[in-house]
Amino acid sequence: MRVFLSVLLLLLPALCFGQAAKQNDNQITIGTKETLHSTILKEDREIWVYVPKSSDVHTRYPVMYLLDGKDFFHSVTGMVDEMSSVGKMPKMIVVGILSKDRGSELTPTPSKFSRDGMVDPDFKNSGRGEKFISFIQKELMPFVESRYRTAPYRMFVGHSLGGLTVLHALVNHPALFNSYVAIDPSVWWNGHLITKQAQKAFSQKEYANKNLYYAASNTMEKGMDTVRVIKDTVYANGNVRNHFQFRDILRKSKNLVWTWKYYPEDNHSSVPLPAGYDALRFLFKKYELDKNLNDPTITVEYIKDHYKAVSAMMQYPVLPSAGTVNALGYISLGNKRYDKAYQFFKLNLDNYPADGNLHDSMGDYYVAIGDKKKAMEAFRKALSLEEVAETRRKLKQLEAGQ
Known part of the structure; x- marks a missing residue:
């Protein structure tokens, strides 16, 4: 019976959905809340941590660091759990980083202005992104790695301003992570500064063994298409135009393994779910066996x-x-x-x-x-x-x- 169940769960992986969830009476737990004090940020920070279910106490797992963790923790951990259970990707630890002041910690440089050029009170403390990256590198990562069975593979995932932070890390701190997922990133920030920095970095820095998935949503006016938008100057179409411009810069990168995808059926709010799935498929496309287990040629x-x-x-x-x-x-x-x-x-x-x-x-x-x-x-x-x-x-x- 023990053997039969092991094989059955492998051959019928759909039954494995939700394996990471731990049921206790009428409650289902998918993660753990942790609090650490940051000397760099001078405050306590809350993180949510998902750890794959495994009976092997020696197994170590790659780690995904997920910005805006409160918003995306449930959907991302569900995808990771399901896709790893069917062999599409490795089991992973997911660390959801909760935001306290997005306009401050997810902006790499100071600026008071929104994309429309108007002063925005949400950005009165902007430009603390470098300090936030320092917190992740010097405090959060050691905290996670000292408490969980981590492998030396790190992924950084962010949406909107979080996507900007991901690109900032790729451009200015490429050694921090193995893979980067920027979902509809706010590349307009501070006069498109990240685009200018990327153009210089991608032509000069070596990006061997680094991977990027870049997702762009459809925020154009109705009737506009992706061919005309590149030459268009209408403000409402600016986000999509900015993403196409960034794609052109990616084409000049040195050894960076990347893909760029446009989602015509999704807007800024809906794109994280399909983009997150596609990113995991892209980053781990070589993880799955290319033969069926019943193939007699497997040796x-x-x-x-x-x-x-x-x-x-x-x-x-x-x-x-x-x-x-x-x-x-x-x-x-x-x-x-x-x-x-x-x-x-x-x-x-x-x-x-x-x-x-x-x-x-x-x-x-x-x-x-x-x-x-x-x-x-x-x-x-x-x-x-x-x-x-x-x-x-x-x-x-x-x-x-x-």
Whole structure:
């Protein structure tokens, strides 16, 4: 039963939706609220943290730092949970950073003016973005990395002024994150300063192993199209025009892996949801196996080679998924390809020797080939690591038949 459920959950991933949620009576919890004191900002800051559900206490996860966390935490963690459960991307920790004064901390330079050129009271304290980035780098990241099992991969995601902050980090602090997601960023800020900075930075700086997803929404007047908008001068069409201009600058970047996408059916408020999904698909497009698990051509070498490529993409060593390899072992076992089954089970044990379930799986292999002695050894090893009723039952059955 234990094995059956493991394989079933892998092969029918739709059943895994919501695995990160922890149910307690009538409440469902998807994250944890944390508070840290910032010496740099001279105040307490609240963050929301989502951690993937996993029985492996040794697993470390890449981290997404999400601006305007209160607004986007639920939708983004839901996407991350679902997409990782079906193998489209790695499981990730999501850190939602709650805003206190967006006009202050999400603007990199001082300016009193909105896009329309009018003085805006929301920007009376603008220009503290550098201090905010310093808080993330010197206080928030160490806080997260000291409390959670983090891997050395960081993603930065922001919308609107948050998207401006993401671009500011990419242009001025490219080493801080591995990937950047700017959703309808406010590139108009302070006389399009970020566009001017990007034009210089992209032509001079090396952006190898850095990734950007840039999303632009449709805020044009009705009847306007994307061909005419580039030469248009109407104020209402300025945002879309600005995004196309930034795309032209991206084309001159050095080794930056990027994509730019326009969403004709979405406005500034609705674009974060589809853009967030598309960004994750783009950034992790090489993460998923390109073969169905039932494909008989899948070998241990194929799995190893795939995860070498994944490791290169993530820029740290990534072991093959224990669940995927275990499923391949049972598929081979069911097809009576015993040598192949053994190779998959052995690969898992080499990578995760302290996982009792994988020793249990090897026990099933030995039962299938009729080696009761080794099967009992495997089940005993599994039980020494974790007491599981189904494993105990199988061991007793073998002992009774001796």
